[in-house]
Amino acid sequence: MPQKSSRSRLAALAVCAGAVVGANQVHASELVFWSVWNEPEPQAVALRKIMSAYSQKHPETSFKVVWNGRQNQTKLRGALQAGIPVDLMDADADQLAGGLQMDGLGYDLTGELTGETKSAFLPGVLDLYAVKGHYIQFPYIYNTVNFWYNKDLLKKVGGSVPATFDELLSLCRTTRKAGKDALVIEGNVGFYNVLYFSNYLERLKGSGAVVKAFEDKSGAGWSDPAVLAAAKASRAVWDAGCIAADAPGFQYPAGQQTIAQGDTLGELVASWLPTELSESTGKDFSWGAFNFPAVADGKGKATDLEVGLLSFMVLKNSAHPKEAASFLNDVIGEDSQKILVAEGGVGVPRRGVAWPAALADGQTAAANATALSPFGGGLTTAYPEFTSNVLHPEFNKMFLGKTTPEEFVSTLVAKTKEYWDSHK
Amino acid sequence: MRRRMIVAFLAPAVGLYTVFLVAPAIQAFYLSLFQTSGFGDQTVWLGLGNYVKLWSDTVFWRSLYNMAIIMFVGGVFIFGLAFVFTMLLNSGMWGKKLFRALIFMPNIIAVVAITTFWSFVFMPRYGLLTSFLKELGLASLATTAWTAPQNVFFSMLVGLVWISTGFFTILILAGADKIPTDMFEAARLEGASNLQIFTQITIPMMWDVIIITLVLWATQAIKMVEFPYAFGGPNIDQNLYTPGIYLYIMGFGQREPVYALGYATAIGVVLFVLTVLAIVAIRILLRRDRVEF
Secondary structure, eight states: OHHHHHHHHHHHHHHHHHHHHHHHHHHOEEEEEEESSOTTSHHHHHHHHHHHHHHHHOTTEEEEEEEOOTTHHHHHHHHHHHTOOOOEEEEEHHHHHHTTTTTTOBOOOTTTSOHHHHHHBOTTTTTTTOBTTBOOEEEEEEEEEEEEEEHHHHHHHTOOOOSBHHHHHHHHHHHHHTTSEEEOOOTTOHHHHHHHHHHHHHHHHOTTHHHHHHTOTTSGGGGSHHHHHHHHHHHHHHHTTOBOTTGGGOOTTHHHHHHHTTSEEEEEEETTHHHHTHHHHOTTOOEEEEOOOBOTTOSSOTTOEEEEEEEEEEBTTOSOHHHHHHHHHHHTSHHHHHHHHHHHOOOOSBTTOOOOGGGHHHHHHHHTOSOEEEGGGGHHHHOHHHIIIIIHHHHHHHHTTSSOHHHHHHHHHHHHHHHHHTTO | OHHHHHHHHHHHHHHHHIIIIIHHHHHHHHHTTEEOOSSSSOOEEOTTHHHHHHHTOHHHHHHHHHHHHIIIIIHHHHHHHHHHHHHHHTTTOTTHHHHHHHHHGGGGSOHHHHHHHHHHHHOTTTOHHHHHHHHTTOHHHHTOOTTSTTTHHHHHHHHHHHHHHHHHHHHHHHHHHTSOHHHHHHHHHTTOOHHHHIIIIIHHHTHHHHHHHHHHHHHHHHHOOHHHHHHHOTTOOGGGOOHHHHHHHHHTTOSSOOOOHHHHHHHHHHHHHHHHHHHHHHHHHTOOOOOOO
């Protein structure tokens, strides 16, 4: 009898232990994360630390990371086709918006984000890629589009930060007199060069003007005089001697290297420039940034900003969407954002977290932003094919002097009509 | 029995070829009839819609034009130089092996490294060519932006000719080396010049090798991606597009998130057809009676 009792107790204990183990199995989750970074990159190091800290706070959650690099989303396409489970991924926000998000493959995070999370973001960031109020992307790295320049060289040439477009052209002349070039471009990077056009058009017509012009299916949206004015203003930077005559031959990153060499004052580009040039410039390089200046009679404000974000996305078919969303709530936390700044050397979207010193002017621009639009005015995100095949190459031709602003505008009108006729 | 043996020996190869080449090719053609990004299961049947769109796609025609320039203009220079090198190396010159190794050397270096070298050569302001032209006092040529959009294609072509010439020289040389030496000796005794020996003996006796090298070059030119893409960088200018690069841009979401997988596959199918046509054309146009030796 005692034996029988002992056996019963053992059986009960075993059942209880099994239940406990079972419960652990149910709650423990391994988040499979495919990343846009390569493992040795500082941003990847920062993410590793953030994940590690999260796993310490939440022992039931672990991470399995695949460091894919820049082709992450394309590689993920193959994985999805093959049925490989992935919970979480990150990529350039524009890429995500035109890829997984456009195909409806992102998990709707709206109900998973806490009030604290939503209010932590700098103005407009979380909403920029929201679809009808639903959050599909979760931005965690913030790049601002500004003129990034060498503060010391600006002093040396006797210039000052321009508040208007005319002052910018005047600064070019001052810089030229001092034997330097005010601006540089990369001849083969259409999506950098088009920033002159998109920013000027948005200063004239307000944020979102580029997409709005394209969405007139007759093509007439581009016939607005503001479009021609923006095209002519883009050419004006050449006419005013802002950019060296040999610059069309610079193939990325040859152009930006001239800033590090002290030949050029700055470049219209995003806040990743100081990081990209850090090896050439050294730590003591005095970086500054100013917004695309105001234009006469413009509806847009000089504080409106184009941005390049990096976002996380939880996949719709994730086995652990709530756990992944919980992690994202942690990513925007102060500790995680500070790790991204310190280890990754990047700007972050959380209010009140200081960006790296070289990016301080970018942070000021982000904090004061009155309206945000994606890189290049948002056409890349909304209509990538048109942007890739028409806007960027046609603009580059005009910008580099192979066609006139009038020809550029008439091409946009014709190609836009053609596009919409074939997308009825 | 013999037939069974043949079937048995051929079956594994045919099976693998069918599974890994024929079936995916058929599947690719099927995919090209749809509009799909490849991310999800959403596909839209277009029939030949992608091909109709290709027909009126100016960017695609531009890429085909570039491909044709690479194939014909590049080909003329590559084979012209390869024949000159073959002639020189077979003329009994000193250091044949050394020169042969030097000519082939670019082929053992990674394409990215080679293109980086060429981009330094052509770089404005600080580039090798610019500095060289300045030293020669050719200031107007020195200020030419060799990698500006209007010049970048031909700058790339120079590099491509340089890297490809060595490869085809080696193939042609291998063919020339097979020709019995007594023929050259007999020709020399008869007083034939190097050029006469080359055109009257070397070329006719290695005609099969020449056809194979032409087929190889044609297929390389049609499929060309790596060199122009590495030369133009990830933000490649449309002036450098080949059909293969355009396929990549349209199907694999580069800086702009274009994921038109069905359309990209249609480009791939067109490339396949072009390759087959090119091979057939070369075979038919250059058909000659075989020379025995």
